[in-house]
Amino acid sequence: MAYIIGIGGVSRSGKSTVAKKLRDELAPMKVFTLDMDNYVLPENDIPKINGHPNWEVPESIDYGRILTILDTNELIYDVVIVEGILAFANKELNKRFDLTVLMEISRATYLDRRQLETRWGKDPDWYLEYVWEAHLEHGQYNEADVILSGETPIDKHDVIPIIQKIRATPS
Template identity: 40%
Template sequence: MLIGIGGVSRSGKSTLANLLVTYFRKNGKKAIIFHQDDFVFPETQIPKIKNRTDWESPHSIDFELFKEVLILFREKFDVVIAEGLFAFHDTATNELLDKKLFVKISKRTFLIRKSMDTRWGYEPTWFIDHIWNSFQKYGKPSTEIKNLLSVSGEDEFDMEKVIKYICK
């Protein structure tokens, strides 16, 4: 089974992926997570915005390699979880996914969580706004996507609802 998890930065995608991989492993399944962040092009090939690398562009992701790895590992694992900001952007990858989870948070929650995120050092306000706006433009799933469950990332995940959806 291939599961895609999408959502804006700091929405809880990795947390949900970790909860799911733990659930499946506890139930005797071979499960693995792939983070789209691990499939970015070299920095020199990524577009810039105001002299900053624009990680928030779908042009930063090597979707072909991402898709190849998913196909390869689908044969080796019972459950493959793919999470990322642009999880639903690439049509070819989307068609591979058996189940899709979209983690929603409000802009207010995003801003609060992003302000506490110091992994990348100082990020100017304009860039934080760019992250949100880029997600609105490229990261939100289209209404045409099938097998999609939206879940709130505001608080703890309703894992009963998520597992019921995945296992049906």
Template identity: 40%
Template sequence: MIIGIGGMSRSGKTTMAHQIAAHFEKGSVSVLSLDDYAFPEKEIPMINDMIDWEHPESIDFDRFYLDVYDSSKEYGLVLAEGFLIYLHEPLRKLFDKKICVTISREEFERRRKEQYTEPQWYLDHIWESYHRYQGRYEAECDLVFDASGTVDMVPIAIGMILEYMEE
């Protein structure tokens, strides 16, 4: 079973993937992060003298696709997570279930500022890039939730996965 977990930067996708994985038997789950498939910095498009990590051309989707596919042959559950994860159509078609983690603009900026020092225009760019490239796929997701609040959606996601595995 292959689950896609997509959503805005700093929304909790990676944390969710690892929390879900911890629920299952050790060695039965593979977690793959799209961040690990970025091209070398010199190959990534630039915007206003900064590396544009939010651009689709920054990611080696073909290599990620192959690793997700190969992992599905070895593991009972593959959790693939990332900012632009639903943009690549062949990858999107691999997913048995799709989860989308949304976040408010205010919470996104608060979380980014906790970890990074970035100009406001770059925060605006990240927000706009998500909505340009990824946001349109939210309607295709089996589970969409807002991570701005305190509701823990991991148990709901685990329930969805277990139900699907039993079918």
């Protein structure tokens, strides 16, 4: 059975970077990373805010599919990492995590990084504010086992405590 890690935090906080560092540092263990961005419902099925798809609410994610993928991959891999802005917004998924990591950044850092984001074009200012507020409502996790700062670049030393916890767990 795989060791399952949940990594959450606001957009641009370093979730994917931490997941990649963990994968690299855990070699030769078999690691599967589940990026929740790949499990967003079709745009027509997502709630809207001001006519804009509302990617920031739990109703935008296909948690059933994520749980099914998790069921399959926890039998194949040593470690499964689930990362996304809404990683902690589903009680069933939270029950599956052996370890939770919350990435924290300041509002100012979030705004600076999001304003540089080009993948989806320029977001309106109201939406950038909304994403932060939605994170405070749906993305926080007061019970996180590890809280990492995403304010500065993540390096392998930041993930050592996580790796030690994984390796100390009997398989």
